[in-house]
Amino acid sequence: MKTNIGSIDRIIRVMLAIAVVALYAANVISGTVAIVLLTLAGIFILTSVVSFCPVYFLFGLSTLRKKTHVSH
Secondary structure, X not given: OOOOOOHHHHHHHHHHHHHHHHHXXXXXXXXXXXXXXXXXXXXXXXXXXXXXXXXXXXXXXXXXXXXXXXXX
């Protein structure tokens, strides 16, 4: 499994997941909406940890920076 999530993308995913958990803990979201958002938050955390997003893979996307090689 080749990584396809860059550092900034990982940070954003974790921040969104934390925000959803905070909203749930503060009883701002509940019911079906809470279940869906908490599931997405879990997926965001998982994809951040493994640095791989299956949706990005399906569409051939990547948020990794391209490494440049300098020859001297």
